[in-house]
Amino acid sequence: MSTAVLDAPTGTKEERSGKYLAFHLGPEEFGIQVLKVREIMGIQEITAVPHTPRYTKGVINLRGKVIPVVDLRLKFGMEEAAYTQRTCIIVTEVEGESGSMMIGAVVDGVSEVLNLSAADIEDTPDFGGEVATTGLLGMAKVKGKVKILLDIDHVMTHQDLNELGKILS
């Protein structure tokens, strides 16, 4: 498909402003809305589930509930990295087709909570025809560094996000 699938970014700038949890995958910095985050936990043993996509690392026990865990690096088509002391699981609560559900996201590390005003957030730039930008809320410039704001509902409930990797590479 040569035509770009360019969805309008979700929400106006005002709606997008607020607190974001900043984390990183390799050199890239990301942010997800704090309201979507249930908790952050250190990496732990993940039970692998057969016949699932590579980015689905498996399931963990979150206080009696079994929840799936997704490796965001793999989800975005980035290179796999060994888990370290700093690797975290961000437990997110996302809206899926069948209501809200909890999904864990493996990230290289979390850094801080950012308070972003509407002025800090810019719409996602056009990356050219090949790249779909759904799954992104926008870009934020904080202290001279660009952070990619994720629409985590979309990221967690859609499969084809490999193209995001193209933005990152």
Add this chain to the structure above:
Amino acid sequence: MNSSEVEGLLERVATQFMLGEDAETVSTLALLSQIAIPAEASELVRELHLVASKNMTGEEAWSDEASRQRMETGLDRLRQILSQPIAASEAVAAPALAVRAQPAVSSALNQDPELVGDFILEAREHLQTVESGLLILEKEPSNPDTLNAVFRSFHTIKGLAGFLEFANIQALAHEVETILDLARTGELVMTPNLIDLTLESSDYVGKEILRIEAQLYGRDLGEVLDPSALLLRVKAVIGGDHSSPGAVAIVEAVAAVEARAVIEAPWPVAETPVPKYAEPASTPVAEATAERVEETSKDTKTKKTVVTDTPAIRVDTAKLDYLLDMVGEMVIAESMVRLDPELSGTKNTRLQRNLNQLRRVTEEVQKVAMATRLIPVGALFQRVNRLVRDTSRKAGKLAEVELVGEDTQLDKTIIEELTDPIMHMVRNSIDHGIETPADRALCGKPQTGKVQLKAYRQADHIQIEIVDDGRGLNKDRILAKARERGLVGEAVYLADSDIFQLIFEPGFSTAEKVTDISGRGVGMDVVKKQIQKLRGKIEIQSTPGLGTTFFLKLPLTLAIVEGLVVGVGKERYILPIFSVHEMFRPTVGQVSTVQGRGEMVMVRNQLMPLIRLYRSLGVKPKNEDVTQSLLIVAETEGRRFVLMVDEFICKQEVVIKSLGASLKNTQGVAGGAILGDGRVGLILDLEAIYVERRSKAEILKESLIEA
């Protein structure tokens, strides 16, 4: 004038009069006379007031037959006068009501969905009381407790429906209430026709509630059902001289006009107030059975009251699930603390004692928490009561139900999933099992057939039996039919139990003719599938001429499964123990490769396919040599196969958890469970693993053929 108010007062007078509360009777009559009611009625009230006053002052006495008579007929008449104009005006309004109800319904729904939700729940409970009550009344038409209970239920439904502006339900419930009230005061006998009418009315209310519920959840189940025909029939009973056959005739005439497809009932239609189904040639045996049945039904009734009288509250199931999750975590945390090397090796006796106490309490809490999901099977059994009544009539047979163990508890989900299979089996029992009264008489059996439903707990599972005393399964015919269809080879010998299992084959039916009740051969296979889905087993016992018994063996709850925890590579998996037969370490030569069919294992002279679990699940095993591994013989849907795993870890009861929406449909995985160390283990879906392996083998075979 508020008709229900007047009616209430009249009600009160009648009761007070009956109880001999003279002073109260007089004062209530005085109250009545103050309310504006039709002239004829107020005259009567004044007259009755006089009679009652004289009684109170001792001028006359109730023991005086004339005075008592006057009061009784007076009240009677009053009731008629009061109900007629209302009835007439409502009869005219009835068709209009149906149209008017639509906006009213939605407005109430918009106003307070929660209230409507409560109404739905409550009304359903009352309908259940009504239904079971009416079935008792069928046997003892003047049982006062039951009449009262049914009356009260209709009364409550009427009140609630009125409050929420469900005019149709209110109008109908009001009329039915009047009938029941007449029955309560002994002026009307609950004949089978009347019971039918009342049941139909309760069905109508049930259907309306279903519609309201659908609307509540934003679905549309169509137009408001028109109750006017039913209303007219009910009114015909109330309006007419109800003890004469005339009223019944009207009811029947209307019924005939409606052309309902009810086969002529085999018993004499009650044109006499004699309520019992006449048994023309009842042998002493038949009578004895009937009596015994009645006794047991009384027994179960008293038992039931005990159950329903337990105070209960409604709890959101999500809350319960959360509680169960937390309790599960608590148990794990407790065992982790208790087994911690620092604590388990302690010499401190006080600490040891406290830890033991903690363990006992935790176990108890777990047991109680698990029990919260269990509900008695009574409600399900009650529905069978009604079903047997309707089906046996339709099929022109006589049948009675006997319920045993209604307070046996089962997981709520299981009960819900069990309803359809049980209904189906009971329907079959009546249609195929129980013979016609004439045939039964020829066999020397009581004309009324008996269907027994028993539930009881046996060790860690629940057994449900559906017993009929009908003709039994015809072994030869089943076998012949199976041979005809090529299900069984000509020379194959089958044990009785295996022959009976054939009726669970899809499309299997030995019925000579297809009735609208059953006989199409659709169903028993579905029944079996459903039972298996509930991790249950179904078995049949049958003796020609004496009847058939279906045995259902079900787990107490779906939430827990007993599993074998096995290790493959670094992963641990749980195999449900009910599908595991045995495990063993293979010897060299036991495993062979059959061309086109993959690896096979010889177990007790039977060749079974070998499934290397590590391949199915895509994990790296500790070793790939079969002789170094552990083999497990498993069975699903009657097919046996062998699973290869690295090691056996333990046997454990686990709580089944969903893997969440995104992983729910993962092939080969039935769910997850939290193991003793707090980590998640996957519960395997052996059926899916077997099917997948087979399809792979078939692809392989096909590619070989092509090559």
